[in-house]
Amino acid sequence: xxxxxxxxxxxxxxxxxxxxxxxxxxxxHDYLFWYRQTMMRGLELLIYFNNNVPIDDSGMPEDRFSAxxxxxSFSTLKIQPSEPRDxxxxxxxxxxxxxxxxxxxxGPGTRLTVT
Amino acid sequence: AQSVAQPEDQVNVAExxxxxxxxxxxxxGNPYLFWYVQYPNRGLQFLLKYITGDxxxxxxxxxxxxxxxxxxxxxLKKPSALVSDSALxxxxxxDKGASGxxxxxxxxxxxxxxxxx
Numbered sequence: 361x362x363x364x365x366x367x368x369x370x371x372x373x374x375x376x377x378x379x380x381x382x383x384x385x386x387x388x389h390d391y392l393f394w395y396r397q398t399m400m401r402g403l404e405l406l407i408y409f410n411n412n413v414p415i416d417d418s419g420m421p422e423d424r425f426s427a428x429x430x431x432x433s434f435s436t437l438k439i440q441p442s443e444p445r446d447x448x449x450x451x452x453x454x455x456x457x458x459x460x461x462x463x464x465x466x467g468p469g470t471r472l473t474v475t
Numbered sequence: 476a477q478s479v480a481q482p483e484d485q486v487n488v489a490e491x492x493x494x495x496x497x498x499x500x501x502x503x504g505n506p507y508l509f510w511y512v513q514y515p516n517r518g519l520q521f522l523l524k525y526i527t528g529d530x531x532x533x534x535x536x537x538x539x540x541x542x543x544x545x546x547x548x549x550x551l552k553k554p555s556a557l558v559s560d561s562a563l564x565x566x567x568x569x570d571k572g573a574s575g576x577x578x579x580x581x582x583x584x585x586x587x588x589x590x591x592x
Contacts, residue, residue, distance in 0.1 A: 451519070463524055
């Protein structure tokens with residue numbers, strides 16, 4: 361298995377532009393998580409899905425952030441409009457279903473820089 | 476509610492010496508505990524987990540962790556550190572709770588381990 365795939369790996373954009381981050385989870389995993397990592401705030405859970413349904417989006421910082429999972433093999437995190445304070449590394453992770461003691465499998469991350 | 480604390484931002488150790496990265500947690504029920512490692516410019520990788528049973532858990536790359544319920548701790552250890560162990564280490568906890576499990580993990584802030592040659 362190729363693991364969790366994220367694209368792009370790096371994104372540089374100007375303030376006000378729309379940014380779309382993409383994730384392909386591991387096949388067969390029913391849970392998908394989006395995290396944001398910064399030096400100041402550490403690792404923050406933004407939203408997670410179960411069987412393509414958003415379960416908890418309380419970590420999404422503002423309405424500028426939105427996430428979708430149209431099918432079991434694809435998810436997007438969109439920021440519109442982007443701001444410099446959104447600069448961070450964004451990770452997608454997936455996990456098997458059934459019980460809550462499965463570990464998570466993280467993608468390589470997308471490093472977003474908003475100028 | 477669940478929480479996890481990693482009291483040290485950075486741990487420095489000489490190669491060949493034993494290392495310990497500390498983690499304490501707070502849960503209302505029984506914990507599921509995890510350690511992850513993050514190498515530069517990479518995602519987090521799972522190292523080991525405690526679910527139930529033996530308090531000493533062995534994981535990848537020679538790491539182990541000891542679950543101590545009375546001290547609510549789950550410290551990560553390795554008998555002999557390697558320079559290649561230098562990375563960011565995260566502890567995470569899930570609270571099984573009284574009425575079932577919370578699927579949302581709580582991660583610590585991370586501890587930077589630096590192993591000097």
